[in-house]
Amino acid sequence: xxxxxxxxxxxxxxxxxxxxxxxxxxxxxxxxxxxxxxxxxxxxxxxxxxxxxxxxxxxxxxxxxxxxxxxxxxxxxxxxxxxxxxxxxxxxxxxxxxxxxxxxxxxxxxxxxxxxxxxxxxxxxxxxxxxxxxxxxxxxxxxxxxxxxxxxxxxxxxxxxxxxxxxxxxxxxxxxxxxxxxxxxxxxxxxxxxxxxxxxxxxxxxxxxxxxxxxxxxxxxxxxxxxxxxx
Numbered sequence: 182x183x184x185x186x187x188x189x190x191x192x193x194x195x196x197x198x199x200x201x202x203x204x205x206x207x208x209x210x211x212x213x214x215x216x217x218x219x220x221x222x223x224x225x226x227x228x229x230x231x232x233x234x235x236x237x238x239x240x241x242x243x244x245x246x247x248x249x250x251x252x253x254x255x256x257x258x259x260x261x262x263x264x265x266x267x268x269x270x271x272x273x274x275x276x277x278x279x280x281x282x283x284x285x286x287x288x289x290x291x292x293x294x295x296x297x298x299x300x301x302x303x304x305x306x307x308x309x310x311x312x313x314x315x316x317x318x319x320x321x322x323x324x325x326x327x328x329x330x331x332x333x334x335x336x337x338x339x340x341x342x343x344x345x346x347x348x349x350x351x352x353x354x355x356x357x358x359x360x361x362x363x364x365x366x367x368x369x370x371x372x373x374x375x376x377x378x379x380x381x382x383x384x385x386x387x388x389x390x391x392x393x394x395x396x397x398x399x400x401x402x403x404x405x406x407x408x409x410x411x412x
Contacts, residue, residue, distance in 0.1 A: 236274045237408045238390050240353045243340055245296040246288060249311040255325040256312035261370050262292035262327035264401030267355075267393075271320045271343055274409035279320025283410075284344035286313050287324060292370045294332030328357075328365050328402060331377050336384040337362045343410055350410035356381060356392045361402065 257264075271283040288311040290296050297307040310329075314322035329337050339355040359381055365371055381387045393404040 234272070234274050234277045235390070235409050236411065237351050237353055238388055239351050240386055240388065240391075242342075242352050243354075245290075245299060245302075246340065246342075247298060249288070249298070249308050250313075251308055251311055252313045252315075254312070254314060254323060256287075256310050257325060257327055258307070258309035260291045260309050260327055262330070263365055263368070263371075264399070265326050265328045266398060266401070266403040267324045267326055267339070268403070268405040269322050269341070270405070270407045271316050271322070272407055272409055273412040275411070277409075279316070279318070280345065280410070280412055281316055281318050281320065283316040283320065283322070283350070284313060285316060285322040286342040286344065287311070287326070287339055288341075289326070289329040289339040290332060292327060292330040293374050294330045328371075330371050330374055331366065331379070332374070334379055336377075336379050336381050336387055337366075338384075338386075341408075343408055345410065345412060350412070351408070353391060353408075354386060355404075355406060356384075356387055356389075357404070358392060358395055361395050365402075 267287070269285055269287075271280045271285065272278060273280060288296070291310055295302045295304055297304045297309040297311060299305065310326060312324055312326075314324060316322045326339075329339055331337050337357050340352075341355060342352045343350045362377075362381075366374075366377060381392075391406065393406045395402050395404045397403075
């Protein structure tokens with residue numbers, strides 16, 4: 182068992198989730214793809230709230246993932262941008278029952294399209310907009326983050342992994358309604374990135390299956406999505 186594995190388990194235990202194991206390293210495992218928009222299939226069924234049970238499609242991890250080991254709700258680290266409260270609910274795709282103690286790992290670029298932790302981005306040693314939360318009894322994990330910006334060749338998106346025990350259940354990406362993208366990207370500091378060339382409709386990875394629900398929330402936004410996985 183690697184030192185990274187042990188350290189991550191101990192860290193989770195310290196915040197009250199003892200025994201939840203997190204896959205170390207790249208996190209690639211069951212449900213992870215290396216190409217765009219590869220669906221893992223669907224399973225029919227509904228809950229009492231008429232929620233359709235489907236497997237969330239797996240999408241490419243992208244080039245900017247690393248195990249940041251940051252268990253925290255607020256991942257903004259003072260970066261400028263529109264506040265975004267992001268809530269993900271992890272459920273069993275075959276029954277729609279919530280999954281407690283799933284480890285949710287997210288990362289995304291800042292308002293001007295930069296990812297933390299990379300020399301090529303000028304952000305070596307930084308960890309902004311990366312974080313981990315563990316789902317509660319309702320399968321819910323929340324992050325205080327920023328509305329993502331964009332960079333050449335991609336539409337607005339957030340990367341995520343869902344870890345269950347000793348495996349990665351899914352690696353995928355979240356997308357946003359174009360009407361909200363247009364409104365946010367017209368404001369400062371997002372507008373410093375210039376004209377956006379790639380939209381949802383022209384992004385080679387985009388899928389409507391993972392477009393989040395978004396609502397205005399004070400001076401920012403609140404977004405949510407149900408993530409169905411094989412438990």
